[in-house]
Amino acid sequence: MKILSVSTATNHLSVALNEDQQVIVEKNERDERNHSEHLDPLIDEILKENKLTLKDIDRFAVAIGPGSYTGLRIGITTVKMFASILDKEVVGISTLQALAKGVAGDALVIAGLDARNDNYFAGGYKSGDIPENVIPDGHYNIDALIKAIQEYAAENEVKKIVFVGSGLEKQDEKIKALNIPYEYGDDDQNVIHAGLIGKLAVSATPIDPDKLLPRYLRRTQAEVDWHKKTGKPFEPDSHYVEEV
Structure with a gap:
């Protein structure tokens, strides 16, 4: 096809x-x-x-x-x-989901686009051939997004988080406070x-x-x-x- x-x-x-x-x-x-x-x-x-x-x-x-x-x-x-x-x-x-598709391995992928003023269009996906949307796509303030990640991690085994997209590196202090191993996508993964x-x-x-x-x-x-x-x-x- x-x-x-x-x-x-x-x-x-x-x-x-x-x-x-x-x-x-x-x-x-x-x-x-x-x-x-x-x-x-x-x-x-x-x-x-x-x-x-x-x-x-x-x-x-x-x-x-x-x-x-x-x-x-x-x-x-x-x-x-x-x-x-x-x-x-x-x-x-x-x-x-297309952004999340670019991440291989076993991870929770947080795909986000900077919507300014600490807001993001974001969603959470379990990595895989067809990434599964586990934190609904939405328009989140960063605090609400962090809370959604915490709630998901509390009920699921999350070994690593990969953040892809734009602007999420600005929130490194809040992301670090999750106490879960994480990394940011590279230039290719972020588009x-x-x-x-x-x-x-x-x-x-x-x-x-x-x-x-x-x-x-x-x-x-x-x-x-x-x-x-x-x-x-x-x-x-x-x-x-x-x-x-």
């Missing part, structure tokens, strides 16, 4: 072609923010270099969040369009790889492209302001957690 995978969730752009669990090619651009301009050319490069067209792709996969509001919509809209027009399968993969999204996509369940939605995990300020002004309920067009 040929899978074309995309991540536009952060300032790291990643596109990959997989043949089932094998990554045929992955192309990355780091520290770029104009994904709308660069995504299509990267996809085109990969297809041409492998003598393929979009019609040859069996399944599309995309990081659905958490991540940049604008970035997520770019990637999701692109694969939804491809899947709809070509009548192909599409799957959405958690950004945090989202489309090839790993493709591997996770092999066993993921395809959905209707129209139902493929971003998982922001936090409402935009515009939505909060609109709700306060109108008093109308929020639209159920994404997955959120409580503001912190």
